[in-house]
Amino acid sequence: MGHYLLRRLAIAVPSLLGISVVLFTVLALAPGDPFSEMALNPNIPPEVQANLRLKFGLDDPIWQRYFRWLLAMFHGDWGFSFISRVDVDTLILQRVPVTLAVIGASQVVALLIALPVGIYSAARPYSWFDRIASTLAFVGFSLPTFFTGLLLILLFSIKLDWLPFVFRSDIAATGWQWWWEHLKQAIMPVMVLGLFQGASWTRYVRSAVLDVVRLDYVTTARSKGLRERAVIMKHVVRNALIPVVTLVALTMPQVFGGAIVTEQIFRVPGIGSLLIDAILRNDTPVVMAVTFVFSCLVILFNLIADLLYGWLDPRISYR
Amino acid sequence: MRRVSPAAEAWRRFRRHKLAVAGLIVLSVMVLMVAFGPLFWRISVNDIDFSARLQTPTRAHPFGTDDLGQDIFARMLYGGRISLAVGLAAMTMALLVGVTIGAIAGISRGAVDAALMWLTDLFLSLPQLPLLLILIYLFRDALKAAFGPEVGVFLLIVLVIGGFRWMPVARLVRAQFFSLREKEFVEAARALGASVPRQVVRHILPNSLGPVIVAGTIDVAAAIIAESTLSFLGLGFPPDIPTWGRILYDSKEYLDIAPHWALFPGTAIFLAVLTINFVGDGLRDALDPRKVL
Numbered sequence: 001m002g003h004y005l006l007r008r009l010a011i012a013v014p015s016l017l018g019i020s021v022v023l024f025t026v027l028a029l030a031p032g033d034p035f036s037e038m039a040l041n042p043n044i045p046p047e048v049q050a051n052l053r054l055k056f057g058l059d060d061p062i063w064q065r066y067f068r069w070l071l072a073m074f075h076g077d078w079g080f081s082f083i084s085r086v087d088v089d090t091l092i093l094q095r096v097p098v099t100l101a102v103i104g105a106s107q108v109v110a111l112l113i114a115l116p117v118g119i120y121s122a123a124r125p126y127s128w129f130d131r132i133a134s135t136l137a138f139v140g141f142s143l144p145t146f147f148t149g150l151l152l153i154l155l156f157s158i159k160l161d162w163l164p165f166v167f168r169s170d171i172a173a174t175g176w177q178w179w180w181e182h183l184k185q186a187i188m189p190v191m192v193l194g195l196f197q198g199a200s201w202t203r204y205v206r207s208a209v210l211d212v213v214r215l216d217y218v219t220t221a222r223s224k225g226l227r228e229r230a231v232i233m234k235h236v237v238r239n240a241l242i243p244v245v246t247l248v249a250l251t252m253p254q255v256f257g258g259a260i261v262t263e264q265i266f267r268v269p270g271i272g273s274l275l276i277d278a279i280l281r282n283d284t285p286v287v288m289a290v291t292f293v294f295s296c297l298v299i300l301f302n303l304i305a306d307l308l309y310g311w312l313d314p315r316i317s318y319r
Numbered sequence: 320m321r322r323v324s325p326a327a328e329a330w331r332r333f334r335r336h337k338l339a340v341a342g343l344i345v346l347s348v349m350v351l352m353v354a355f356g357p358l359f360w361r362i363s364v365n366d367i368d369f370s371a372r373l374q375t376p377t378r379a380h381p382f383g384t385d386d387l388g389q390d391i392f393a394r395m396l397y398g399g400r401i402s403l404a405v406g407l408a409a410m411t412m413a414l415l416v417g418v419t420i421g422a423i424a425g426i427s428r429g430a431v432d433a434a435l436m437w438l439t440d441l442f443l444s445l446p447q448l449p450l451l452l453i454l455i456y457l458f459r460d461a462l463k464a465a466f467g468p469e470v471g472v473f474l475l476i477v478l479v480i481g482g483f484r485w486m487p488v489a490r491l492v493r494a495q496f497f498s499l500r501e502k503e504f505v506e507a508a509r510a511l512g513a514s515v516p517r518q519v520v521r522h523i524l525p526n527s528l529g530p531v532i533v534a535g536t537i538d539v540a541a542a543i544i545a546e547s548t549l550s551f552l553g554l555g556f557p558p559d560i561p562t563w564g565r566i567l568y569d570s571k572e573y574l575d576i577a578p579h580w581a582l583f584p585g586t587a588i589f590l591a592v593l594t595i596n597f598v599g600d601g602l603r604d605a606l607d608p609r610k611v612l
Contacts, residue, residue: 018441026454135338138600142593144544146551146567147585150574154582158575250443257448261548275449276552279456291453294446302444 008306012299019295020073024066027288073292079285081278088289092271096293099270102189103259109194110201117198118205119240123232125210133202140199145258149192149265156188163188167268189266193258197251204247208240242313249305252298329605339601342594349591353399362393364561375579383579385569394561395584402543402562403591405476409542412481414535417488418524424489425496426519436493439486447483451545454479455554472556480545488534495527529606536599540592547588563588 060068072078078088117137121130157165164185212218213236221235222228260272267273271290278286323331334340367387374384382391424435455475462471499505500523508522547564549555556562558569563584570580 015441015444019445022441022445022450023453026450026457138338138596139593142540142596143589144547144585144592146548146564147589150567150571150581150585154574154578158578253444253446253448256446257548260448260452261552264552275452276554279452279554282456287453287456291446291449294449295444298444298446 004310005307008303012303016296016299019299020070020292021066023288023291023295024069027284028062028065078289081283081286084283084286088285091274091286092289092293095269095271095274098268099259099263099272102186102193102262102268102270103255105186105190106193106197106259107255109190110197113194113198114201114205118202119209119232119237121202122206122209122213122240123228130206134206137199137202140195141203143196145192145196145261146265148195149188149262152188152192153265165266167266185266189262189268192262192265193255196258197255200251201244201248204244205240208243209236211243212236212240238312242309245305245308245312249302252301252305256294256298333601333605336597336601336604338597339604342597342601345590346594346598349399349587349594350403353396353403356396357393357400360393360396362390364394364397365389365559375577382583383577385566385577385580386573391566391580391583394566395563395587398561398563398566398584399587399591401473401556401560402546402564402588405473405480405546405562406539406543406591406595408473408477409480409484409545410535410538412477413484413538413542414488414531415485416481417485417534418492418531420485421489421492422496422519422524425493426500426515426523432493435489439489442483443486445483448545448548451479451483451549452552452554455549468557469560472560476546476549476555480542484538484541488531488538491530491534492527495530496523499523499526532606533599533603536595536602540595540599543588543591543595 076089078092080086081088081091084091117133121127121133124130153165156163165188167185167189209232218231218235221231226235256272259270260275262268263270263272264276271293275287275290275294277283278290367389368384374380376383380390380392382395385391385394420435420439424432424439458475459472462475465471466474505518505522508518513521546555546562547567550562550564551568553568556565558565561569566584567581567588570577570584574581
C-alpha cells in the first residue's frame with residue numbers, strides 16, 4: 001500500500017507542476033501588469049518605477065519569473081492581498097475549513113442518496129421505482145445549482161421563514177445553541193450541492209451495478225443459494241463501486257465549481273466566495289492563490305480516489 | 320426484405336424514448352420562440368417604465384416586469400438567443416478541438432498519443448470554474464476593446480467554455496479510432512492504397528461520429544449552464560445583454576418582493592438543459608445500439 005501511495009504521489013506532482021505552468025502562463029499572457037496603474041501616477045518618478053520593476057523582476061524572461069514564483073509558493077510566501085491588507089496564506093487558511101466542511105457534508109449527503117437509490121433501481125431495472133428515480137435524477141442534474149439555491153431560499157427563508165439565508169460566522173450563542181444555529185444555516189448550502197451531486201451519481205451507480213449484475217459470478221452466487229440481498233450487497237456492490245469511484249474523481253472539478261456558486265449565493269465565507277470577491281476587486285495575488293488551492297484540492301481528491309480504488313480492487317495495488 | 324436507411328432506423332429508435340421526444344418538442348418550441356418571438360413581441364428590451372416596476376405577470380407583461388419596469392418576457396426572448404447561441408458555439412468549438420486531438424492521438428499512437436493524452440488528463444484535472452473566472456477576469460477588457468463589448472464577451476465566453484469541454488470528446492474519438500483502425504473495411508481501404516488522411520476522413524471518422532454527436536448534445540447543455548453560471552456570478556455578459564443567467568443575477572436582490580422575476584429565467588434555463596439532456600439520452604439510444612439493453 002505504501003508503495004502504491006508513493007507511486008500515485010509521483011504521478012500527482014507533475015500534474016500539479018503542469019497546472020502551475022498553465023496558471024502562470026495565463027497570468028503572463030494577460031494584458032497589463034501590476035504596475036501599469038502606477039505608470040499613470042505622476043507622483044511616482046520613473047526611476048522609482050524602474051527600480052521597483054527591477055526589484056520584482058518584472059522584465060526578466062518568463063521562465064525565470066516562473067521559477068521564482070514557484071519557489072516562493074513552495075516556501076509559503078504566497079504574496080499579500082492588496083485589498084484585505086493581510087498575507088494571502090492567512091486569508092486562505094481562514095477560509096479553507098468552511099469550504100471543506102460544506103463540500104464534505106454535501107458529498108456525504110450525495111452518497112446517502114446515490115448509493116441506496118442507484119442500487120435499488122439497478123436491482124429492479126425498468127420497475128416503477130427505477131423509472132421515477134431515473135427521471136428525478138435527470139431533473140436533479142439539469143437543475144443548475146444557482147437556481148436550486150434561489151428556489152430553496154424562496155421556499156424555506158422567504159415563504160416559510162424556517163432557515164436563515166445568509167451564512168454568519170459570528171454566532172454569539174454557545175454550546176448546543178451554537179451547533180443548532182450552525183446546522184440550520186448549513187442545511188441549504190449542503191443540500192444544494194448534495195442533491196446535485198447525488199442526482200448525477202445515482203445514474204453512475206445504477207449503470208455500474210447493472211453492468212456487474214449480468215456477470216457470471218453473480219449467477220454463481222445466486223445459484224449456490226445466497227439470498228438476493230447478500231448477492232447484491234456483498235458480491236455486486238463492491239465491484240460496481242470501482243468504476244463509480246473513478247467517475248466521482250473525474251467530477252471533482254465540477255464539485256468545486258458548484259461550491260463556488262453555492263458559497264456565493266448563501267454568502268458562505270469559504271474560498272469560493274473569496275475568489276469571486278477577489279476577482280470583482282482586482283485582487284490578483286488572492287485570485288492566483290485561490291485558484292492554485294483549488295487545483296491542489298482537485299488533485300488531492302483524485303489521490304484519495306486512487307487510494308480508495310486500490311482498496312476496493314486489490315489487484316490494482318500489485319500491478 | 321425492406322431496406323431501411325440508417326437514419327430512419329435511428330429515428331425509429333429515438334421515437335421509442337418518450338421523454339426524448341417530449342424533450343425535442345419542448346426544445347423546438349423554445350428555439351422557435353427565441354428565434355422568431357422578438358419579431359412578434361414588439362416591446363423593446365430596454366424600454367424603461369417606472370410606473371410599471373416589479374409588476375407580477377399581467378396581460379401586458381406575461382412574465383411581469385423588473386425593477387426598471389422592463390418587460391421580462393421581451394428580455395428573455397432576446398437573452399435566450401444569446402444563451403442558446405453560446406451553447407451551440409461552445410459545443411462546436413469543443414467538438415472541433417476534441418475531434419482533432421482525439422483523431423491525431425488515435426491514428427498516430429506512440430509518443431504523440433501519450434503526450435496528447437497527458438494533456439487531456441491535465442485539462443481534466445484543472446479546476447474549471449475558477450480558471451474560467453480567471454480567464455474572463457484577465458482578458459475581458461482586452462477583448463472588449465478589440466471587438467466591442469458584445470462580440471468580445473461572446474467570443475471570450477465561447478472560447479473559454481469550449482476550451483474546457485473538449486477532453487471527453489477527445490477521449491471518445493481516440494477510443495473509437497483504436498477499435499475502428501483495425502476493422503476490415505479500413506484495412507481494405509489501406510490495401511487499396513488510401514492515404515492516411517483519406518482513411519481517417521473518409522472511413523474512420525464518419526463511423527466514429529455516433530458517440531461524438533451524443534457528447535456534443537450534452538455539451539450544449541453544459542455550456543448553457545456554464546454561461547448562466549458566469550452571468551449569475553456577475554462575470555458574464557454586461558447588463559444590457561439580458562441572457563437568462565444575467566436576468567437571474569439582477570433578480571437576486573428582489574427575491575422577496577418579486578419572485579416571478581427569478582422564477583421565469585431560472586425555469587427557462589432548467590427547461591433548456593433538461594430537454595437537451597433528454598434529447599441526448601434519446602440520441603444515445605438511437606445512435607449507439609450497443610448501449611440498449
